Amino acid sequence: KNEVEQSPQNLTAQEGEFITINCSYSVGISALHWLQQHPGGGIVSLFMLSSGKKKHGRLIATINIQEKHSSLHITASHPRDSAVYICAVKEDSGGGADGLTFGKGTHLIIQP
Amino acid sequence: EAGVAQSPRYKIIEKRQSVAFWCNPISGHATLYWYQQILGQGPKLLIQFQNNGVVDDSQLPKDRFSAERLKGVDSTLKIQPAKLEDSAVYLCASSFSRGDTDTQYFGPGTRLTVL
Numbered sequence: 001k002n003e004v005e006q007s008p009q010n011l012t013a014q015e016g017e018f019i020t021i022n023c024s025y026s027v028g029i030s031a032l033h034w035l036q037q038h039p040g041g042g043i044v045s046l047f048m049l050s051s052g053k054k055k056h057g058r059l060i061a062t063i064n065i066q067e068k069h070s071s072l073h074i075t076a077s078h079p080r081d082s083a084v085y086i087c088a089v090k091e092d093s094g095g096g097a098d099g100l101t102f103g104k105g106t107h108l109i110i111q112p
Numbered sequence: 113e114a115g116v117a118q119s120p121r122y123k124i125i126e127k128r129q130s131v132a133f134w135c136n137p138i139s140g141h142a143t144l145y146w147y148q149q150i151l152g153q154g155p156k157l158l159i160q161f162q163n164n165g166v167v168d169d170s171q172l173p174k175d176r177f178s179a180e181r182l183k184g185v186d187s188t189l190k191i192q193p194a195k196l197e198d199s200a201v202y203l204c205a206s207s208f209s210r211g212d213t214d215t216q217y218f219g220p221g222t223r224l225t226v227l
Binding site for chain 1: 145147152153154155156157160168203205215216217218219220221
C-alpha cells in the first residue's frame with residue numbers, strides 16, 4: 001500500500017511569496033493528483049500528472065517518477081490561495097482498484 | 113454541467129443510531145467513490161463502484177457500513193450502528209471511467225457528528 005507524505009504540514013507566508021509544497025510516495029503510480037480544499041468546502045482537482053510538469057495560471061506542478069516525488073508551486077501567492085492542498089496518488093494496480101491514496105494535506109495560510 | 117450532489121450536508125446522531133448518505137454523481141460518470149475524511153487527515157477510500165458493481169471495498173468496515181448503487185447512477189452509504197469514531201466528512205466522487213487520465217470530481221461532502 002502506498003504511503004503518501006506531504007511537507008510541510010502547515011505553512012504561513014506573506015502575500016507575494018513563492019510557495020512550494022512537496023509530496024513523496026512509496027510505490028509505483030499511474031497518476032498523481034494535486035487537490036485544493038477550502039474550509040467547509042469540497043475538494044477541487046488542480047492537476048493530474050503522470051510525468052513532467054503542468055502549469056495553470058500561477059500554479060505549477062512537477063513530478064519526478066524515478067524519485068517518487070512531486071512538488072506544487074504557487075507564484076505570487078495571494079490570500080485567496082489559503083486552503084489545504086492535498087496530494088493523492090493512483091497506484092499502478094494493473095486493473096485493480098482505482099481509488100486514490102491521499103496525503104494528510106498541507107494547510108497554507110497567505111497573510112496580506 | 114451540474115457537479116456531484118450529496119445530501120444531507122450535515123448530520124448529528126447519537127452512537128448506536130443509524131444514518132444514510134446519498135450521492136448523485138455527474139451525469140454519465142460510470143465510476144463512483146465514497147471516501148471518509150477524519151478531521152486533520154486526508155480522505156480514505158471506502159468503496160469504489162463501476163456502474164452498479166463493486167470494484168473495491170477492502171477498506172469498508174463491513175460489520176457496520178454498507179453501500180449500494182443499484183441502478184448504476186446514484187448511491188447510498190449507510191452506517192448501522194454508528195460509533196463515535198465514525199465522526200468524519202463523507203465525500204462522494206465520480207469519474208467518467210476508470211482510465212488513468214480521468215479526473216475525479218468531488219461532492220461537497222456530508223459532515224457526520226456522532227455523539
